Amino acid sequence: MSAASSPSEFRFEKQRVEATITASSGQTTRGFFFTAGTGRHDAGRERVGELLNGGAGFFPFEVHDSAGTRTVLYNRAHVILVGLSENEEERVPGYAVATRRRVSILLSSGQHVVGFVRVYQPEGRDRLSDWTRQPEAFRYLDTGDGTLLVNATHVVDVSEVTEP
16 A cells, blocks of 8 residues: 555544534534544543543534534633533543532523532542532533533532422
C-alpha cells in the first residue's frame, strides 16, 4: 500500500451525538457533536461531557438549518447549557452508587432548571457543596425528561430541593 493511500495515524472514527446548545447570547441551536469511538478515561465511546471538559476554547458542532449543513465552532466559555438526546451519564464510572441529589439551579441567563445531580465522592463528602467543588466545568443534570450538561461557570446559585 502506498503512503498516499494509507490511513493517517492521527485519524480516528467519530460518532455524531444529537444535542441542543444554549449559548450566553440566548441562542439555542440543535445539531450534532462529534465524539471519538473510545473515551479518554474508560473503554466505552467518548461522552459529550468528556469532550466539553477535555479542553478550553472551541469545539465543532454540526448544524442543519435553512442554510444547509455546516460546522460551527462554539466557544465552551459561552455555552450555558447542552441538552443531550441520550442519558450518557449512566456510562460514567460510579454512576449507580453515586449520591443522588435533587436540585434547583439558577443560570446566568435567568433560566431555572430542576433535576438530579450525582455526587461522585465517598460517603461523608457527598454533599451538594462537594458537587459544587468538582473540577469539571460541564456537569450532568437529569431532569426526568432528559439529560443536560450545565456549565458551572454560568451557575448563579444551586440549592437542594425536596422531592415532589
